[in-house]
Amino acid sequence: MRYLPLTPADRTEMLRVIGAESIDALFDDVPEAARLSGTIEGLPDHATELSVERHMTALARQNTVAGEVPFFLGAGAYRHHVPASVDHLIQRGEFLTAYTPYQPEIAQGTLQMLFEFQTQVARLLGTDVANASMYDGSTACWEAIGMARRITRRGKAILSSGLHPHYVSVAKTMAKYTGDVLETGTPTLSADTDLDALIAAIDDDTSCVVVQYPDILGRIADLQPLADACHAKKALLIAVVTEPVAMGALKSPGEMDADIVVGEGQSLGVGLQFGGPYVGLFGCKDKYVRQMPGRLCGETVDADGRRGFVLTLSTREQHIRREKATSNICTNSGLCALAFSIHMTLLGEAGLRRLAGLNHAGACHAADRLAQVPGVRLVTPRFFNEFTLDLGQEARPVVRALADRGVLAGVSLGRLYPGEDSLANGLVVAVTETTTPEDVEALATALEEVLA
Template sequence: MRYLPLTDVDRAKMRAVIGIETDADLYADVPRSALLSQPVDLPGPQGEMEVERAIAALAAKNLSSAKAPSFLGAGAYRHHIPATVDAMIQRGEFLTAYTPYQPEISQGTLQMLFEFQTQVAMLTGMEVANASMYDGATACAEAVLMAGRVTRRHRAVLAGGLHPHYRDVTATSAHFIGFDLVGPDSDPSHPAFAASVIDLIDDNTACVVVQTPDVFGRIIDLRPIAEAAHARGALLVAVTTEILSLGLLESPGAQGADIVAAEGQSLGNPLGFGGPYVGLFATRASLVRQMPGRVAGQTLDVEGQRGWVLTLSTREQHIRREKATSNICTNSGLCALAFSIHAALLGEEGLGRLARINHANARALADRLTTVPGVEVLNESFFNEFTVRLSKPAMDVADALAERGILGGVPVSRLLPERTDLKDLMLVAVTELNTGADMDALANALQEVLS
């Protein structure tokens, strides 16, 4: 077996050193009734070529989003990833390292995390960020629980435009820990009104959770919501599923957010059928000891040289055990690295340009689709994703477009099947990768499907 260096001769010598005769002697402590008497019923070993062929055959059964005009978003976005990103994250010293518990031989990972934390804090307009979470949805749930610890309250208001997966993940955690959630349903036919959440804030509210751009693509002004929350002693948790939007839009920090929970997939990370992604988590410096997750901090070594270590560990499970801020014991290290490298390549100028291209392309498609009979663009405001109302159920339209080799948009009923009133709505995302030809293809196909 190509991954196993021991030979039968080695094994025999080692058994002799240990003082045992057979492999079975290694498992003498296992109750005999629990030992398998024959190998499990699974296929036998295969060489690289055979495995590669088998996986390629599975891949061939899928429609690659790179081979089709693709307008899918709803929390996962297809962006161009510079070649440098993938080359760098595959360096074995990054790829095959564990958590940087030995800082003297982990300065690469630690410095990278410190840079990542700084980039996330800058983008979100917050003072500090952690070294990343599993994804945006889990970051959102952790933000709500953190707000509960900070305020010692157990009620959260979730805005209607929060991504349904984020809402569901938060609701699952809240249910088991005894946290009340309230929130209005959203009607994307109208602009999002801050009043719908502001009216629900009371003196027992730990936080208000607002996504912008929201799941329907609408850009929300967080400032009045922040003001109303703070007046009641509640925190504002700002969520974004498209971190690139912050290259063009005002940061949540500048609008009064206390915690930002975001999905960072858009920078450096492929769609990958939904994961692994990278959750971003940022907050105010004064709240850092209630922040979940790992964090790198700067210090000096015995020779006075600057270096980095994991710090504030007493918040974490390996020390605090049942009193920890979270049970999380990892981050999304390699995805954070990909994010950080992409952000380093973009820089201030590149980020702004990329964000503007996304918005310009989205506006071009919105204008184009307005001319298609049976399509109505609902949004007044958007970044790179908007909602359309179709003259037929969106799920059927999406299937019909797929048959034509076009990934046309995410039917709202895929995310909210119980909202039958929204079954004609589709979320359409546009990025720098969508060409004019892609947009023509979508508009023409929609015209055909809807006629």
């Protein structure tokens, strides 16, 4: 049983002080449909530990395990091979924490790891500087929008229709409390991105343009013209990378003059884990570093001239900045950042490029084979390791039918964009180094059967 030190009288007094009628009033911002009423169906009110273990194990067996079937899911979370040494090293006693210590200079090993993580992320994204990580890609995306507002003193952000809808949703949730105006749209099942439309929409009130690279359909675009258009109007370009392995093959957003580059680092060192915990990447140009959220580790020398590491920049609300802090994100995904850094170190630049090559080659093979299935059209002729198919019929029931055949075929756009009939036939397929030719053939064969 948990130890609950507060008495009913304590709770009543706390509610009185903050002006809330009940504890339920603290959750008014949570939509009614998302709240749980009553107990969880299927679980008893109380049970022995052994009974709970058996019950939860039985529930877990109903899941389809990613590593046991042909697996093509992506759309922001990717199945890559994580070397066993990553898990071994992050479980060492000096590292097994998700948090940077409050007296950080004592933990020199942790700070050095974060310093090296920052260096790896900055090189990967093509930015001058990177912070010590954030919660995940979606919150990093929102923090970039908030950072652009502080820099430009403008409150309108233009979000590409190719930006992951979950990232858009997070931004909309946060914008309700900041007053930012977000202009958004939905993609079309075509090979063309919306860069021309984004350029045309930039005006003197625009703080930033946010674009995903590659985008939610897997499309790749040259960001330089968009960056030039943003800078002509004194706006910032924010690029979002949800698949960092792609940076082993593609020109980085920073090289195309993006001002802020954020991303999801899950692909390197971090398993799928049912959607989290993950690790957010955040880099920017050096001139904007003091507006960057989160923490920044730096290298210095101590009184004896020895190399050491410190928290160089930490403009968070728990320190002296208080309400003037750049962000209320007051931690970093330390353990996941360590896993990312170990995996990157094991790969090295040559290994990352080879890994990227394997991903792209496998995706090309899969796209060619699946495009041969009658009724299927390849929407994205240029891609990295993820592409979109038009199945000629609604994709969601097809995905379910394929799952019944033991093939996890991909992410249907109808799931990502409910109610958008123009996208209902779209299926986003991801291929990584873990995908075998036999997996591709199993998907193609099952797809032929279901679509027949």
